[in-house]
Amino acid sequence: xxxxxxxxxxxxxxxxxxxxxxxxxxxxxxxxxxxxxxxxxxxxxxxxxxxxxxxxxxxxxxxxxxxxxxxxxxxxxxxxxxxxxxxxxxxxxxxxxxxxxxxxxxxxxxxxxxxxxxxxxxxxxxxxxxxxxxxxxxxxxxxxxxxxxxxxxxxxxxxxxxxxxxxxxxxxxxxxxxxxxxxxxxxxxxxxxxxxxxxxxxxxxxxxxxxxxxxxxxxxxxxxxxxxxxxxxxxxxxxxxxxxxxxxxxxxxxxxxxxxxxxxxxxxxxxxxxxxxxxxxxxxxxxxxxxxxxxxxxxxxxxxxxxxxxxxxxxxxxxxxxxxxxxxxxxxxxxxxxxxxxxxxxxxxxxxxxxxxxxxxxxxxxxxxxxxxxxxxxxxxxxxxxxxxxxxxxxxxxxxxxxxxxxxxxxxxxxxxxxxxxxxxxxxxxxxxxxxxxxxxxxxxxxxxxxxxxxxxxxxxxxxxxxxxxxxxxxxxxxxxxxxxxxxxxxxxxxxxxxxxxxxxxxxxxxxxxxxxx
Ligand SMILES: Nc1nc2c(c(=O)[nH]1)N[C@H]1C(S)=C(S)[C@@H](COP(=O)(O)O)O[C@H]1N2
Ligand SMILES: [Mo]
Numbered sequence: 226x227x228x229x230x231x232x233x234x235x236x237x238x239x240x241x242x243x244x245x246x247x248x249x250x251x252x253x254x255x256x257x258x259x260x261x262x263x264x265x266x267x268x269x270x271x272x273x274x275x276x277x278x279x280x281x282x283x284x285x286x287x288x289x290x291x292x293x294x295x296x297x298x299x300x301x302x303x304x305x306x307x308x309x310x311x312x313x314x315x316x317x318x319x320x321x322x323x324x325x326x327x328x329x330x331x332x333x334x335x336x337x338x339x340x341x342x343x344x345x346x347x348x349x350x351x352x353x354x355x356x357x358x359x360x361x362x363x364x365x366x367x368x369x370x371x372x373x374x375x376x377x378x379x380x381x382x383x384x385x386x387x388x389x390x391x392x393x394x395x396x397x398x399x400x401x402x403x404x405x406x407x408x409x410x411x412x413x414x415x416x417x418x419x420x421x422x423x424x425x426x427x428x429x430x431x432x433x434x435x436x437x438x439x440x441x442x443x444x445x446x447x448x449x450x451x452x453x454x455x456x457x458x459x460x461x462x463x464x465x466x467x468x469x470x471x472x473x474x475x476x477x478x479x480x481x482x483x484x485x486x487x488x489x490x491x492x493x494x495x496x497x498x499x500x501x502x503x504x505x506x507x508x509x510x511x512x513x514x515x516x517x518x519x520x521x522x523x524x525x526x527x528x529x530x531x532x533x534x535x536x537x538x539x540x541x542x543x544x545x546x547x548x549x550x551x552x553x554x555x556x557x558x559x560x561x562x563x564x565x566x567x568x569x570x571x572x573x574x575x576x577x578x579x580x581x582x583x584x585x586x587x588x589x590x591x592x593x594x595x596x597x598x599x600x601x602x603x604x605x606x607x608x609x610x611x612x613x614x615x616x617x618x619x620x621x622x623x624x625x626x627x628x629x630x631x632x633x634x635x636x637x638x639x640x641x642x643x644x645x646x647x648x649x650x651x652x653x654x655x656x657x658x659x660x661x662x663x664x665x666x667x668x669x670x671x672x673x674x675x676x677x678x679x680x681x682x683x684x685x686x687x688x689x690x691x692x693x694x695x696x697x698x699x700x701x702x703x704x705x706x707x708x709x710x711x712x713x714x715x716x717x718x719x720x721x722x723x724x725x726x727x728x729x730x731x732x733x734x735x736x737x738x739x740x741x742x743x
Contacts, residue, residue, distance in 0.1 A: 226309065228359075228360070228392060229305045229306050229307075229308045229309060229360060230302040230303070230305050230306035231302070231359070231392075231393075232305045232355075232356045232359035232360050232396065233301040233302045233303065233304050233305015233308070233315060233356060234298050234299075234301045234302040234305065234400075235301075235355060235356070235359060235396050235399050235400050235403070236301055236305065236315075236319075236352040236353065236355045236359070237297050237298050237302070237352060238298060238301070238399075238400055238403040238404070238407075239348075239351050239352050239355045239399065239402075239403045239406075240301075240319070240322075240348040240349055240351060240352030241257075241294065241297055241298075241348070241403070241407070242403040242404070242406040242407035242410065243344070243348045243351050243352075243403075243406060244256070244257040244258070244326065244344045244345065244347075244348035245257060245258060245406075245407055245410035245411070245414075246406050246409055246410035246413065247340065247343060247344035247347060247348070248260075248330070248340060248341065248344045248410075249410045249411075249413040249414040250340060250413070251336075251337045251340050252416075252473050252475070253335050253472060253473040253475065254333070254335050254336050254337045254340065254341075255330065255333045255335060255336060255469070255470050256410070256414065256470060257326050257329075257330055257341075257344060257345070257348070258290065258293055258294065258297075259469045259470040260326070260329040260332075260333045260336065260341075261293060261325065261326060261329040261330075262286075262289050262293055262469040263329070263333055263467070263469050263470075264328075264329040264332060264333070265289070265293075266289070266467050266469065267467065270467070270625075286469050289469065290469070297322070300318065300322070301352075304318040304319070305356060305360075308360070315353070315356060316353065319349050319352055319353055320349065322349070323345050323346075323348070323349040326345055326348075327341060327342065327345045330344075330345070333554075334553065334554050334555045335472055335553065335554060355399060359392070359395065359396055359399070414470075425476075425477075426476060426495065426581060427499075428499070428528065428575070428576050428579070428580070428581065429499055429500070429503050430503075431503040431504050431505040431528050432502055432503060432504060433504045433505055433506075434505050435505045435506065435507050435526045435687055435688075436687065437455060437456060437507065437526075437687045438685035438686070438687060439685075440685035441455040441456075441684050441685045441686060441687060441694065442454060442455045442684065443656065443682065443684040443694045443695070443696045452640045452641055452656045452657065452658075452694065452696075453640050453657070453658055453694070455524065455684065455687075455691070455692075455694060456507070456524055456525065456526060456578065457523035457524050457525060458578070459525065459577055459578045459580065459583060459586070461523070462523045462525060462577075462586065463512065463520065463521045463522070463523055464585045464586065465512045465514070465521060465599060466556070466605060467554075467556055467621070468554055468556075471584050471585050472552070472553050472584075472606045473584055474553055474584075474588060474589055474606055476495040476588070476589040477495070479494060479495050479589050479590075480492050480493070480494050480608075481493055481494075481498070481573070481590060481607055481608060481609065481610070482608070482609045482610070483535055483536070483539040483609075483610050483611075483612075484609060484610070484611050484612070485545065485549075485611040485612035485613050486541065486542040486544060486545035486613060486614075487536075487539035487540050487541055487542060487545070487612050488539065488540030488542065489538070489539050489540050490539060491538065491539060495575075495589050498529075498530060498573065498575060498589075498590060499575065501530045501534065502530070502534065503528055503529060503530060504528070504530075504531055504570075504572065505526055505527070505528045506526070506527050506528075506570040506572060506593075506595070506688065506690065507524060507525070507526050507527075507687040507688050507690065507691045508524070508525070508527055508570055508572075508593055508595045508662070508688075508690045508691065509522065509523070509524040509595075509660050509662050509691045509692045510522070510523060510524075510525070510593060510599055510603060511598060511599070511633050511636075511662075512598060512599050513599070513600050513601075513627065513631055513727055513730070513731050514727045514728075515636075515727065515731075515732065516726075516727060516732050517636070517638075517724070517732050517733070517734045517735070517736050518638050518639065518736035518738075519638075519732075522636075522658075522660070522692070524691045524692055525577045525578050526577070526579070527572055527574040527576070527577055527593045528572075528574060528576035528577075528579075529572040529573045529574035529575050529576065529590070529593070530572065530573050531570075531571065531572060532548075532565065532572060532573055532592070532594075532610075533565055533571070535573060535610065536548075536565070536610075539612075541562065541612055542612070544614060545562055545612035545613065545614065546561060546563070546613075546614050546615040547559045547560070547561060547562060547612070547613050547614060547615045547617070547618065548561075548562050548565075548610060548611070548612060549609075549610070549611040549612075549613055549618055549620065550592045550602070550603075550604030550607055550609070550610055550611075551604065551607070551608055551609040551610075551611060552604050552605060552606040552607060552608055553606045553607075553608045554606060556604060556605075556606075556621050557618075557620045557621050558592075558599075558600060558602055558603065558604045558620045558621065558622075559601060559613075559618060559619070559620045560594060560597055560601050560602050560630075560631070561615065561630070562612070564594070564596075564597070567663075569594065569595040569596050569663045569690065570593075570594070570595045570688075570690055571592070571593070571594040571595070571602075572593050572594075573590050573591070573592060573610075574587075574591055574592070574593045575589055575590045582605075586605060587604075587605025587606050587607065588606070590607045591603060591604060591605040591606065591607050592604045592607060595662050595663050595690035596632060596633055596662040596663030596664075596690070597631050597632060597633060598631040598632075598633055598731060600620070600621075600622045600631060601620060601622075601629075601630065601631035602631070615629075626728060626729055627728065627729050627730070628729040628730035630730070631730065631731070633660070633661075633662050633731065634730075634731045634732070634733055635660070635661040635664075635666075635712055635714055635718070635720045635721075636659065636660055636661075636712070636720070636732075636733075636736075637658070637659035637660075637669055637695075637710045637712040637720060637735075637736060638657045638658050638659070638710070638736050639655065639656075639657045639708055639710050639736050639737070639738045640656055640657040640658065641654055641655060641656040641657065641696075642654075642655065642708075642738070642740055644738065646740070647741075647743070648701055648740055648741065648742045648743070649701075649742065650701055650702055650703045650742050650743070651700070651701060652698055652700060652701075653698075653699045653700075653701040653742075654696055654697075654698060654699070655671055655681075655696065655698075655699050655708060656694065656695065656696035656697070657669075657694070657695060657696075657710060657736075658692045658694055658695070659692060659693055659695055659710070659712040660691070660692035660693070660712075661712065661714040661715070662689075662690050662691070662692075663689065663690055664689065664714045664715050664716060665686070665689035665693075665714065665715035666683065666692075666693045666712050666713070666714060666715065667713050667714060667715045667717070668680060668681075668683070668712070668713040669681040669683060669693075669695040669710060669711070669712050669713070670710070670711055670712075670713070671697045671699075671708065671709070671710055672708070672709040672710075672711075673699065673706055673707070674706055674707055678711070679697060680697075681695040681696060681697040681710075682695060682696050682697065683695050684696075689715070695710075701740075701742045703742045703743055704741075705739065705740070705741050705742075706739070706740050706741075706742065707737055707738075707739055707740075708737060708738045708739075708740060709737040710735060710736050710737075711735050720733075720735065721733050721734070722734060722735050
């Protein structure tokens with residue numbers, strides 16, 4: 226029983242690692258485990274309590290991958306362990322897993338069917354052979370199709386692993402080999418293809434360039450108090466999407482279509498997109514799943530082609546009330562067409578902070594629309610822009626319980642003092658960010674305990690489409706205190722105190738921080 230369980234586990238490890246290695250041959254395609262994970266996310270992701278937000282952050286993905294591998298290995302052990310009682314169970318189990326893997330792989334929008342079939346066949350075949358060899362029954366596979374007649378084979382010596390120690394050595398060796406193959410697969414998969422793209426494609430000079438005013442990053446008494454920078458460095462920019470593995474799009478063959486309710490549908494490639502008149506816009510992008518005080522928000526200088534330029538060329542028909550962005554991995558996000566006439570920025574962006582988009586942020590092109598949460602607007606790995614009616618189509622997150630419209634709600638956040646920072650009585654800098662994208666912030670106020678609201682200093686902004694930095698100088702007295710912040714937008718509206726969770730349309734409420742001053 227013990228021996229059979231170990232054999233099952235090792236066999237599952239062999240099958241998984243080989244499947245991962247073979248599928249890694251396709252640069253843009255998913256791995257087998259990745260495809261199963263993506264299928265899982267698309268089917269049930271939104272129903273899991275912990276994931277029931279429009280986020281699949283990096284941590285969730287790691288957890289899901291580890292979970293899937295653990296379950297697969299556990300199932301292998303279980304199937305192996307039951308082998309003596311149900312002779313054909315391991316075979317049936319492995320073939321079912323193969324069926325599931327193949328289905329998930331083939332239903333993935335970026336799959337390479339031939340490669341998937343090959344990977345599954347070799348993976349499951351190797352797994353079954355390994356299990357059979359470890360169990361000392363080289364013939365059990367050969368006769369598996371002929372029913373449970375092979376009672377005698379249970380006594381066969383196989384490859385002579387009768388003694389337990391020898392068995393464990395061999396099983397451990399095979400397991401280590403599988404681990405090495407898995408690592409090799411990861412290595413092959415992570416091969417850099419963007420360096421290539423960066424060498425070939427030059428970012429054109431934008432007609433309009435962003436000037437970040439020197440007063441955008443607040444400095445108190447000559448020291449920048451280490452708070453969130455006004456422009457978020459690209460490597461610190463949050464990443465949220467449903468893709469377990471980042472889609473890798475080949476810019477050489479990439480095409481984007483403008484379709485639906487337009488007079489002249491057309492398609493452009495990357496070269497043509499880069500040749501169009503470009504603009505640069507500083508825009509703060511926020512995820513609807515950002516909690517009050519959360520960090521799923523960032524500001525970048527985006528460069529690309531104004532969406533209106535592309536739409537003008539296509540000729541939008543009068544009845545078209547919704548713009549849907551669709552990605553190469555079938556994600557969709559839609560927003561009202563009329564928003565484009567209120568002066569906000571909406572770009573098909575190909576660069577971020579002066580460099581081509583990193584693959585995790587949507588290479589080669591993505592949408593960025595000021596004032597809208599990412600889940601209704603910011604489609605990465607863009608493949609199609611479709612004009613339709615508001616009623617005709619819902620984006621990816623609507624059937625999963627999120628609201629159809631996603632304007633960003635006014636928000637403010639305390640970054641300083643940091644959580645659980647040791648404070649001394651005396652002058653203390655309280656600082657953070659506030660945003661009301663497309664509208665602008667006119668004031669930020671800070672409250673200590675239940676005292677009066679005090680006006681904070683505001684940094685400058687490069688545009689009303691970004692957050693603003695604020696700071697306030699506090700004469701801290703020793704004891705426990707509660708700091709609160711609230712913002713007021715350019716229309717005089719005060720940020721609501723009413724607390725709401727992110728689902729279904731974004732969190733509200735004042736951010737507060739408890740501090741202890743000694
Ligand atoms: N293709 C694709 N684009 C997507 C998503 C996605 O799941 N798939 N998620 C959206 C969401 S919910 C957000 S908040 C933003 C995040 O963009 P970022 O990862 O560049 O920060 O991307 C949007 N674009
Ligand atoms: Mo999001």
